Amino acid sequence: MSGESKERRSARLTIVLLAAALVVTAIACLGLGRYNIPFTRIVEILISPFAPPAVPVGPAEANVVFTVRMPRILLTLLTGAGLALAGGTMQGVFRNPLVGPQLMGVSSGAAFGGVLAILFSLPRYGLLAASFAFGLAALLLVFALNSIVARRNILALVLAGVIVSGFFAALVSLVQYLADTEDKLPTMVFWLLGSFATANWDKLLLVAGPTIAAGLVILGLRWRINLLSLGDEDARALGINVGVLRWAVLILVSVIVAAQVAVSGVIGWVGLVVPHIARMLVGPDHRLMLPTSAILGGLYLLIVDTAARTMTSTEIPLGILTALIGTPVFALVLKRTAGGTRGL
Secondary structure (H helix, E strand, O other): OHHHHHHHHHHHHHHHHHHHHHHHHHHHHHOOOOOOOOHHHHHHHHHOOOOOOOOOOOHHHHHHHHHHHHHHHHHHHHHHHHHHHHHHHHHHHHOOOOOOOOOOOHHHHHHHHHHHHHHOOOOHHHHHHHHHHHHHHHHHHHHHHHHHHOOOOHHHHHHHHHHHHHHHHHHHHHHHHHOOOOOHHHHHHHHHHOOOOOOOHHHHHHHHHHHHHHHHHHHHOHHHHHHHOOOHHHHHHOOOOHHHHHHHHHHHHHHHHHHHHHHHOOOOOHHHHHHHHHHHHHOOOHHHHHHHHHHHHHHHHHHHHHHHHHOOOOOOOHHHHHHHHHHHHHHHHHHHOHHHHOOO
16 A cells, blocks of 8 residues: 555656646746747746736737747647547546557547638637537447448457547548649648647637636546446446446547647647656556646647758748657557457
């Protein structure tokens, strides 16, 4: 018992240290860009509404920090945390560390809803609704395929996700083919690459409501997700309505992914890779792993986005960088788990 409590204390300390690192990194990133501002000056600017600094904050500094960079950084943190939380949740629900929003077709389905909304010139909330609807439809198709082929075969579940992802990717290509090459197509292509270049306070408010609400509910259910990860029979024996809980959690995941896709396009691999790192740091207990995933996801995406906008004179699309980093990491994970999936 003492060993277990020591492990939990160590995990909580890890979470606190990661949260502190997240805050420090976010403040530092506020000063990075074409108009560099020292870290101490950023702190002075942030507290200037409450304690005016010795050197008054100029209009240029205030505009760069509060209008340009702060909404982008907050949106990046919220998106990274939401995607990592969604990925860790899906891995617990499906009892498979190889699944994530992208692999299970949710991202591709939401992307199809998004390009469809762009094609028909729907407003932002229409794009959000379309992304959510088709992201949930992708999940339904994955479940349907898995039930037809082999309900208990986890490898079949992953393959069903690959099939559905490919199907919706083809639909996205079809919509792009039908789109106006002068207006709609460039918008779709830029949006699908994933970027926070157009971040503003309106987009932050758009994604904050559904992401925070769904994320808090998932965190409130994280001990029940522990029971789901034991298997359906054991969860039922402990009094859990498995079907209702699983679908409730997956709908919440779809809300988070749809909100992210609606404001920043498709950003893959965050929900697949980050939960593995969290699991290595604090263990498989979802009560600790999910909050750790959320913090790590925000930190990871913030670092990648800062690199995307500062490495070159022209901003690199975020989806490209996350894929370049995520694919080799996923390959390593697949290699480590090959022994467990070989017999499925």
